[in-house]
Amino acid sequence: MGKSSVVFLDEPSTGMDPVARRLLWDTVTWMCKTGKAIIITSHSMEECEALCTRLAIMVKGKFKCLGSPQYLKNKFGNVYILTAKIKIDENEDKLAEFKEFIATTFPGKRSRVGL
Template structure:
């Protein structure tokens, strides 16, 4: 578990994958990975090994030597996630990580994120996909208009899903409250 109260003192490393990919269209995936590795302080002799591992884990092999301008939306998401994973971060912040990916690519991405969590990385993600949340999360929070409406394990949220969505409507909320007496 990561103790955020001492984050500044111990140098906790964050990995961030924004919803809008922050990639240079002219660079290749390999060049992005090498650049991020050097920014993260990975010794020069280990950069090819670290980059190759991320390419393999996220199945970027067919694309890594091509300019990002040629990538599909799903391939861009995979590269953005790979960049977030450079340097084995303590905490991953992922905004819609599998958006635009085909089902097979999603599974590889989810396996990669799950492995990072098993290895001790904390992950926080935003997603519109309940399937993605069930695959990756131990706790969910449903937010509506900037307020948390439900919080708990995925199965708890899923079991209460109908009620959770009804109670967002003031008129329906009265029915739920009346029905629960």
């Protein structure tokens, strides 16, 4: 890696087994402690929480938020995405039951149902 003061890593632990990932994370942490700036792109929140002191989230190529992992978890951590496939026979009561279950399980949350 040379003596660069900035290191860019794109999805560094994608496809790694847990032992290799831990070794990589330890190496990245050590590099950071030596004064290097590490810029990581990742879809893994676990990886970001383990390695990052600040996160920037991009949507469609634009920065939408910036902050510490804890700040972003506090601000946006109450979001759930649920994808469900329901087989509806002749009776559509199953869909109504499912919608009611979601409404009572996650009260006060916005929901979108698409068929």
